[in-house]
Amino acid sequence: MKDDMSQYPLRLEGDNVPMVRFQNVTKRYGQLTVLDGLNLDVAEGEMVTIIGPSGSGKTTVLRMLMTLEEIDEGVIYVDGDPLTHMEKNGRLVRANAAHMRRMRAKIGMCFQHFNLFPHMTALGNCMEGPVHVLGMPKKEAEERALELLDMVGMAHKSDQHPSRLSGGQQQRVAIARALAMRPKVMLFDEVTSALDPEVISEVTGVIRSLVDQHSLTMLMVTHQIGFARDISDRVCFFYGGQIEEQGAPGILLDSPQKDRTQQFLSAVLEAN
Amino acid sequence: MSYLEFLATYSDRFIDGTLVTLGQFGLAVLVATAAALVSGLMKMAHSKPVRAIAVGYIEIFRGTSLLVQLYWFYFVLPLFGFTMEKFTAGFVTVGLCYGAYGAELVRGSIQSVPRGQWEAALALNMTPAQRMRRVILPQALVTILPPWGNLMVEILKGTALVALISVADLMFETRQINNNTYLSAQAFGTALIIYYIIARFMVTPIMRWLERVMARKIGRS
Numbered sequence: 001m002k003d004d005m006s007q008y009p010l011r012l013e014g015d016n017v018p019m020v021r022f023q024n025v026t027k028r029y030g031q032l033t034v035l036d037g038l039n040l041d042v043a044e045g046e047m048v049t050i051i052g053p054s055g056s057g058k059t060t061v062l063r064m065l066m067t068l069e070e071i072d073e074g075v076i077y078v079d080g081d082p083l084t085h086m087e088k089n090g091r092l093v094r095a096n097a098a099h100m101r102r103m104r105a106k107i108g109m110c111f112q113h114f115n116l117f118p119h120m121t122a123l124g125n126c127m128e129g130p131v132h133v134l135g136m137p138k139k140e141a142e143e144r145a146l147e148l149l150d151m152v153g154m155a156h157k158s159d160q161h162p163s164r165l166s167g168g169q170q171q172r173v174a175i176a177r178a179l180a181m182r183p184k185v186m187l188f189d190e191v192t193s194a195l196d197p198e199v200i201s202e203v204t205g206v207i208r209s210l211v212d213q214h215s216l217t218m219l220m221v222t223h224q225i226g227f228a229r230d231i232s233d234r235v236c237f238f239y240g241g242q243i244e245e246q247g248a249p250g251i252l253l254d255s256p257q258k259d260r261t262q263q264f265l266s267a268v269l270e271a272n
Numbered sequence: 273m274s275y276l277e278f279l280a281t282y283s284d285r286f287i288d289g290t291l292v293t294l295g296q297f298g299l300a301v302l303v304a305t306a307a308a309l310v311s312g313l314m315k316m317a318h319s320k321p322v323r324a325i326a327v328g329y330i331e332i333f334r335g336t337s338l339l340v341q342l343y344w345f346y347f348v349l350p351l352f353g354f355t356m357e358k359f360t361a362g363f364v365t366v367g368l369c370y371g372a373y374g375a376e377l378v379r380g381s382i383q384s385v386p387r388g389q390w391e392a393a394l395a396l397n398m399t400p401a402q403r404m405r406r407v408i409l410p411q412a413l414v415t416i417l418p419p420w421g422n423l424m425v426e427i428l429k430g431t432a433l434v435a436l437i438s439v440a441d442l443m444f445e446t447r448q449i450n451n452n453t454y455l456s457a458q459a460f461g462t463a464l465i466i467y468y469i470i471a472r473f474m475v476t477p478i479m480r481w482l483e484r485v486m487a488r489k490i491g492r493s
Binding site: 066067068101104105107108109111113115116117118119128129132133161163174177178181 | 386388389391392393394395396397398399402406407410411414489490
């Protein structure tokens with residue numbers, strides 16, 4: 001069925017415009033529906049953690065927000081403006097490349113497998129976007145990159161290539177690289193899943209300090225339930241491409257109401 | 273006539289021929305590299321007509337004989353009002369022919385760059401051209417170099433065919449010497465050795481050196 005675009009506002013206005021809004025968002029891969037009419041608001045400065053079994057669509061939420069996946073139905077708004085669509089003659093149509101680029105500038109993402117550029121040093125990775133995308137002078141970009149590398153505790157390795165860094169170190173550089181673009185929304189996609197247990201705290205520590213010191217809006221997909229409890233404003237449990245249950249971490253994680261949430265949490269806690 | 277006397281008599285012509293061969297080789301490498309890069313990228317384009325042009329080029333030049341292509345460029349194209357110097361026709365044809373092989377190498381090496389690299393470049397909001405130039409191609413270069421070295425040697429050997437459209441390369445000079453002296457073993461033996469020396473002691477070491485430099489740049493060594 002074709003999506004009736006007139007039901008979606010051209011832009012979100014008024015008080016309390018959320019930083020991120022998923023409105024009726026559906027994503028399919030062939031026959032498989034990964035997101036099924038998802039509605040999700042994330043307020044400015046809010047830290048929302050997404051948990052759920054694999055295949056529940058949680059990573060897809062982040063990937064769609066980063067425009068790595070195309071949207072099938074619905075509209076995603078970022079900072080009040082549609083991300084996936086644009087206004088044309090008073091109605092929403094699919095966003096073109098220029099619009100997506102403008103909107104994408106508000107979003108940064110860290111990946112499970114870091115995805116640092118192997119042919120650049122840690123510093124080079126953090127300067128690449130500012131210099132070549134934002135057009136920042138090299139000297140300024142270098143100063144800022146070094147500040148950020150210092151913040152994530154990686155300034156002493158700034159001249160090293162990723163192949164010389166451990167997983168935890170690479171992930172910290174990747175966080176600095178994303179922050180160097182000054183995003184309004186940061187996405188963390190299972191950023192500790194590929195790490196050895198003993199270095200996970202390096203990365204969670206950095207994210208923790210971001211939550212404490214910055215007013216960034218953040219969405220995080222993780223399996224670290226304890227970490228999610230510590231730093232999230234809200235935890236969403238995904239199941240079957242929808243939010244099965246959500247709430248403040250203390251409530252959702254300690255006294256979940258739905259059976260599926262209970263099952264998932266007890267399975268995860270047992271595995272830990 | 274001893275072999276040394278033979279060499280002393282004809283060394284000038286061997287040297288002249290070798291220089292022309294090196295010129296043909298160098299220019300053919302440039303043509304092949306440009307053609308391979310352009311058609312390799314075109315083959316991955318979204319637009320169907322663009323892909324079709326690349327496929328057409330690759331099919332024609334890879335599917336037909338280099339010698340026939342040389343005759344086409346030098347003898348047939350002038351009939352359609354498109355005349356080239358034989359020297360130009362030589363390296364252009366050799367370059368285009370091996371560029372068609374190189375196109376598949378380019379495509380393969382680009383596709384070998386992990387998907388996560390594209391995604392990270394997109395997350396930094398790079399344009400498609402920036403993603404390709406600054407992130408993907410430098411990494412693809414590392415994987416393409418070893419098979420590219422092979423292709424270079426093939427190009428060198430392929431240039432011997434330009435003798436057949438009378439470009440005065442090493443093979444052309446050798447044949448002339450043979451026709452004048454009937455010293456086939458000496459003449460073709462010398463050519464054999466010169467081709468081998470260029471391939472083994474010039475082309476291969478340069479490619480190995482490039483591989484090392486690129487490996488260092490990417491921090492793999």
